[in-house]
Amino acid sequence: MSRVLITAGGSGIGRAMAEGFAAAGHQVWVTDVSAVALADVPAGWRTTAVDATDEAGVKALFAEIAGDWGGLDVLCANAGVAGPTALIEDIALEDWRKCVSVNLEGCFLAAKHAAPMMKAAKAGSIVVTSSTAGQYGYPNRAPYCSAKWAVIGLMKTLAMELGPFGIRANAICPGAVEGPRMEGVLAREAAAKGMTRDEVYAGYAAGTSMGSFVEARDIANMAVFLGSDAARLVSGQVIAVDGHTVNPDPKV
Template identity: 50%
Template sequence: MSERVLITGGGSGIGAGLARAFAARGDRVAICDSDPEAVARCAAELPGAIARTADVTDEAGMAAFLSEVEAEWGGVDVVCANAGTGGPAGRIETLDYAAWQACIATSLHGAFLTCRWAARLMRAQGSGLIVLTSSTAGLAGYPLRSPYSAAKWAIVGLTKTLAMELGPAGVRVNAICPGAVEGPRMDRVVAMEAAASGRSEEETRELYVRGVSLRTWVSVEDVAAAVLHLASPAARRISGQILAIDGHTETLAP
């Protein structure tokens, strides 16, 4: 049976992978992203999808996008609060306050606006799944990346709380914690962390691999497969869980 699936940050990376995976199984998909070019690519790749440019930190812009989806679908079955940003890299005494705020706003405030809308609809219909994107940085300390880690830890707390609030209404809430996911975003992160630490990009990449038990990076497809499982009948009793998709991170320390 086709489901109605909304994904924030759906224009690239994990979000685009989720959009492709849900569409491939026959679901209706709606995505938003702050990058108009990414939105255009998604619209071209997934005919019939609702694809809109919206910044998850803009309450008015998100209200317009979410209202359009609600008017079109009348409800929603799966919501992936996925939008996030890597934030700045460096020791905390070197960080700019505006950069800190921007990182927290995209990952946490954006999740709030998305989940507030989803909770209202799902509570009324008595069913639904919310999947929030945290990170392995939401499970451990992450030197030189304090705003990102703080935001992702907050997502874990939000997930646990919403699972308790919405569970009696038949709504499940879980978080995924991807490790280092291959792609342009991690390329930018590696470059940023290399500059902040004084290491080369090659050394920085090797540290990521050595810090994982499986000694490998994660693919977008790995993450999408896990989320599809959460959205399947096989996971109907899974809620309030924090699922690491990372090959088992042993350390994020430099």
Template identity: 50%
Template sequence: MVQRVMITAGGSGIGWAVAKSFFDSGASVHICDVDQEALKRVGEIHPGIVTSQVDVSNEDDVNRWFDDALNDLGGLDVLINNAGTKGPTGYVEELRLDDWQKCLSICLDAQFLCVKRAAPVMKGQRSGSIINISSTAGLYGYGLRTPYAAAKWAVIGFTKSLAIELGPYGVRANAVCPGSVEGVRMDRVAKAEAESRNVSIDVVHSEYVQSQSIKRFVKPEEIADMCVFLGSPASRMVSGQTIAVDGHTETFHIGN
């Protein structure tokens, strides 16, 4: 049976790597992204991947996407909640409430909105896998990035609670926690922190790598490999788990 997969923020970075890996494995894939240019590039590279422009923090947008995707796919086997934002960088007393709320809306509320639509479908067919992207920030906290860390901790609690609710219906829920993933998003994170701390971006990059046992950045494809596994029958008794793909974090990076 061909897997039916929906992925948020699938136009670039981790989301694109996940979409490509599922598609290459033979799955039917429907992605969404807020970035129309990213979706256009996906259409040019892989026209077999269906795309929709969606703001996942907007319930009407999410409902429209699910209506279209479920009609297109005829069901749903795997949902990957990948959408997120780095949020503001700075000490907590410097942050604005609207920036805090926007970060939680994209990183956390969007996952709720998508699962709210996916859960009845998966329960009805008594099968499915929900994969929520958290972060090592959701395991250790993250100085200068409190909204992001708060959201990613909440994702883990949300995921474990979903596993309890959905397990009796044969539906699994797991959280994947990427470490420092190479790419333009990580470059933006490091640049913002470097500016906040008045140090060079090379200093920040070095600190991230030195906090790991395997001293390099994670490749997006390595996150994708874990998602494909968690979506497959090989992980049929894996649920409620928080799985880091981070080269083993020894001491989490905290900028001073």
């Protein structure tokens, strides 16, 4: 039974990851910036309301994990925000910084404080949530794309630094995931491009060879695999769960 921490686990992909690990018999600890999002988690899950970009809060979280669990086997660094949808010249620096901070610094802080306890155990798996936006360029999504590319660079470095200690690091790149966050992206992109929501949706789906959005549980299934012994020699990899993106530009 592994001890698994999922950041931003109160909803969406993070919640699906937590459900997947719990269903596989693992101990689950979820965080979220919103205490409300953690109010309805199943009995037996540990929860902590913490901002992924607040180092003092993250440090206290890992101290609590060390005290209560005695270590950590799997970290799913999943905290992220969609950021603004706008042309580069229309993006406010404040919005850029917030998007990069949550998506990149959230991963950095979680990995920074997980590494010492994993090193002590000479084992562990770190799974970071990137995006297909970390593999391609997407119009009107400069802050998000930049952050998600950077998350992959961070993961590659973690794999090299921590591999000698028996610790693996991998990145999952979700494609367009059904749910409230993607609905917000669709609405903003439709407004920015003078299109309807359904036209933008169809463009994203048509950009994959399988012609479909993915579901949060598809991402969760990959996270559970990467956290397991079945993936014991899988490290430093960028794995897309996206229905195979063949054209990342949703205009087409």
